[in-house]
Amino acid sequence: MKITAVEAIPFAIPYVKTLKFASGEVHTAQHVLVRVHTDDGVVGMAEAPPRPFTYGETQAGIVAVIEQLFAPALIGLSLAEREVAHGRMARTVGNPTAKAAVDMAMWDALGRTLGLSVTELLGGYTDRMRVSHMLGFDDPAKMVAEAERIRDMHGINTFKVKVGRRPVSLDTAVVRALRERFGDAVELYVDGNRGWSASESLRAMREMADLGLLFAEELCPADDVLGRRWLVEHVDVPFIADESVPTPADVTREVLGGSATAISIKTARTGFTGSARVHHLAEGLGLEMVMGNQIDGQVGTACAVAFGTAFERTCRYAGELSNFLDMSDDLLSAPLQITDGQLHRRPGPGLGFDIDPDKLARYRTDN
Known part of the structure; x- marks a missing residue:
């Protein structure tokens, strides 16, 4: 189970439509496929x-840090030495999604080796x-x-509505239109991606x-430490910390400081090893x-659904697992179905x- 190589393959797949939210917009999925090879022939x-x-990473930066720093540090380790791998990658500041992908690829290789999911x-x-x-952002009728389309095609009844525009009435009108259309048949929550001030947030x-x-x-x-605490004190629904809690230490600071009462776990940001730490900490904090x-x-x-x-705690609410539906294609040989x-x-x-080799050849950008 020794690691013999770590690959970082950049690829680009267009979105069907531009995804817009307060912190930016995305036209193309410019991602990186990470593959960990072992001496047993497992990948x-x-x-x-x-x-x-959000995190300052770029596609080229992810490829560079994996090829130049992480791969040399990890080759020769056993797949079971995940804590050693975590420590060696932690010597490099930042780069959360690059570290997370390497970690998850190691877990995948370990499961394939042991015959367990x-x-x-x-x-x-x-x-x-x-x-x-x-x-994402749009006018009420289009959202x-x-x-309606997503509900009819896939049976989804929970929607996360991107907000954070000014004036706040642009977004509150959208949420109201959704509630008026679906009534109590759907669950709704909002995500501002840090787009409003504390006072604007409370008004909304x-x-x-x-x-x-x-x-x-x-x-x-x-x-906005004081503003955020003030806001959370006045909001009567759980306030989720997401990009503000990329590590367990951040979770501790935000929650104990009164700046959040719930968290979002993203395996793309904390891998499986880090996500387990965050999960157990959050569970302990209630x-x-x-x-x-x-x-x-x-x-x-x-990875996220795995x-x-x-x-049990991560299954209590619907998971945000459908945004691949906005992509024009993907790499899997057998696509996911909701x-x-x-x-x-x-x-x-x-x-x-498994990865479809023809699709990977079509969409990779390092040829």
Whole structure:
């Protein structure tokens, strides 16, 4: 089970439509496929989705840090030495999605070697999760139509609505239109991606007080320390910390400091090793938690559902597992399917998926 090589393959797949939110917009999935090879001939795989406007990573930067720093540090390690691998990668500051993808590819390779799924290795709670779909910025009629389409095609009844525009009435009108169209048949929550100030956030939440929101997420910047604490004190739904809690230490600071009451776990950001740490910490603190989405492709989504189905707490709410539907294509030989509002983890050892070599050849950008 010794690591013999770590590959970082950049690829680009266009989105069907531009995804817009307060911190930026995405036109093309410019991701990196990470493959960990072992001396047994096993290959573990995962996906790194760069988000320069959130974590500062770029596609080229992910490839460079894996090829130049992580691969030389990890070659020769056993797949079982995940803590050693974690420590060696931690010597390099930042680069969360690059580290996460390497970690998940190691777990995938370990599961394939042992003949066990990653979900079984982590906890083995269930084989499926309810799915939440993210709705990006648009006018109310178009966002309602998008929700209708997703509900009719895939049975999804939970929607995360991107907010954070000015004036706040642009977004509160959208959420109200969704509630008026679907009534209590759907769950709604909002994500501001730090787009509003604390006062704007509270004004928006008061305008939506009668809409039965499930959560509010990252409505204002976490570095507005006093404003964020004041906001959380006045909001009467769980306040999710997402990009402000990339590590367990950040979770501790935000929660104990009164700046959050729930968290989003993203395997694209913390891998399986780090996500398990975050999960157990949140469980101990009694926090609500959701499985978040880094605008993952199908590879990243397979990773997220593998982790989410491992634990009871991560299955309590719908996971954000559907944004690959906005991509024009993907790399998997057998695409993921959302049916009846649920996504099943892939059967088989490791993460249970295979890459279509023709698609990889078509979309990789390092040829």
